[in-house]
Amino acid sequence: MVCNIDRQDDLNMTVTSQVCCLSWIPLETISSTTPTIRTQSTSSTEPPSTIPIRKPDKSKTWIIFLCVGVVVLVGSLMVFIIWRYRKYRAHQRSQQLSRLMPINLGLPTSSAKQETDAYLIEEKKLRINFESPIGKGFSSFVYRAFMEGGSPLIDMVNSYEVKRFRDCNVAVKIALNLGHDENEMLRREIGMMKNLGYQEQVIGFLGWFMQGDRMGIVFELAEKDLLTHVKDLYERSPGQLNAKETHGILWQVAKGMEYIALNRLIHRDLAARNILLTSGYTAKISDFGLCCMADDTLTYEASSSKRLPMKWLSIEALKERRFSEKSDVWTYGVLMYEVFSGGKLPFATMNTDEMLEFLQEGKRLECPELATQGIYEIMLRCWETAPENRFNFKELAEIWRGIISDETQSYGYLV
Numbered sequence: 001m002v003c004n005i006d007r008q009d010d011l012n013m014t015v016t017s018q019v020c021c022l023s024w025i026p027l028e029t030i031s032s033t034t035p036t037i038r039t040q041s042t043s044s045t046e047p048p049s050t051i052p053i054r055k056p057d058k059s060k061t062w063i064i065f066l067c068v069g070v071v072v073l074v075g076s077l078m079v080f081i082i083w084r085y086r087k088y089r090a091h092q093r094s095q096q097l098s099r100l101m102p103i104n105l106g107l108p109t110s111s112a113k114q115e116t117d118a119y120l121i122e123e124k125k126l127r128i129n130f131e132s133p134i135g136k137g138f139s140s141f142v143y144r145a146f147m148e149g150g151s152p153l154i155d156m157v158n159s160y161e162v163k164r165f166r167d168c169n170v171a172v173k174i175a176l177n178l179g180h181d182e183n184e185m186l187r188r189e190i191g192m193m194k195n196l197g198y199q200e201q202v203i204g205f206l207g208w209f210m211q212g213d214r215m216g217i218v219f220e221l222a223e224k225d226l227l228t229h230v231k232d233l234y235e236r237s238p239g240q241l242n243a244k245e246t247h248g249i250l251w252q253v254a255k256g257m258e259y260i261a262l263n264r265l266i267h268r269d270l271a272a273r274n275i276l277l278t279s280g281y282t283a284k285i286s287d288f289g290l291c292c293m294a295d296d297t298l299t300y301e302a303s304s305s306k307r308l309p310m311k312w313l314s315i316e317a318l319k320e321r322r323f324s325e326k327s328d329v330w331t332y333g334v335l336m337y338e339v340f341s342g343g344k345l346p347f348a349t350m351n352t353d354e355m356l357e358f359l360q361e362g363k364r365l366e367c368p369e370l371a372t373q374g375i376y377e378i379m380l381r382c383w384e385t386a387p388e389n390r391f392n393f394k395e396l397a398e399i400w401r402g403i404i405s406d407e408t409q410s411y412g413y414l415v
């Protein structure tokens, strides 16, 4: 049987098969004004019969449209919320990771040895001299102490160099205040130090301890920091520089930073005050309180810029809070400025906004008093506006190696 459908709006439809497809029409709704379906008999003797169909209700169509609209809107909103939540969770996870997850740097792979508390030192094993701090930083005091017994590091690193961290003098870093931020910085520092393991150009992390609610970190003891050292030298003999010693220190810092970058860490607080010197002038990078782990794009976007050392920051770090090895390289250039100026504060007369404007105009710190033109050119390359035009730390270490080789005139001597 073939059906012809008559509707007011002249809709014609042919339905092959029985009218069963329209069987949803309730017969009681049939009225004289209702459109009809006229069924046509295949036999010429049968008169065509008519079945009324319901006229579409315009207000109902609108309700359907409205419902669909609301569903689509609510659906999109939910997808957006889920997307934002997942992004937030991923960010949280990477923050946690950067704080706690040890990465394998050739340290013993035994997971038991990499547990978060494996570096915990019993407080009673430390005799801290609280009378006179040996250093004061932005958020902490550093004291001299005597550590009884061995550092947990001895069990962690299978190296002869760390065996000396037993029954020895150490440095202990304790937060200035008991605030959440201070403890958070120490916790972050502990996490980063665990990631780094032991390397000659990084200050040795010997463990951590709790003193009541206060957290403390135990480090190998250094003689002094680089800022104090260059200031002292400048005071004693202004205008003079021990080039061999200075270049050696800068070479070591570049090597240490190369190692840090290789481990996908961004220091963010490289400055002369955070380079420590041993009695034999071995330079060691310290203060990992602002250190962070780079993401897959080798960058890190900070959510806030509080407590960042503004005068040492690159343009992209100041403007977009974007950090990378190359923003550390910029900072290294500022550290060079400190060293070759006898410890001058960079941009001393400018506030952050003025400094950013100055830098965006393409201007840079002037050549410091003790630097040669060649050395100043290294600084300028570290301060290129585009990060990709700056040196990386591997290149900087190579440059210093070359300079020192030339100076000592014994090629192949340095490793």
Ligand SMILES: Nc1ncnc2c1ncn2[C@@H]1O[C@H](COP(=O)(O)OP(=O)(O)O)[C@@H](O)[C@H]1O
Pocket: 134, 135, 136, 137, 138, 139, 140, 141, 142, 171, 173, 203, 219, 220, 221, 222, 223, 224, 225, 273, 274, 276, 286, 287, 289
């Ligand atoms: N291991 C150490 N040995 C000797 N002095 C240290 C040691 N660690 C830090 N200091 C001194 O303490 C100062 C502050 O330490 P730092 O770790 O930079 O603290 P903050 O995170 O508060 O800036 C340093 O500039 C340095 O003079």
Ligand SMILES: [Mg+2]
Pocket: 137, 138, 273, 274, 287
């Ligand atoms: Mg510091």
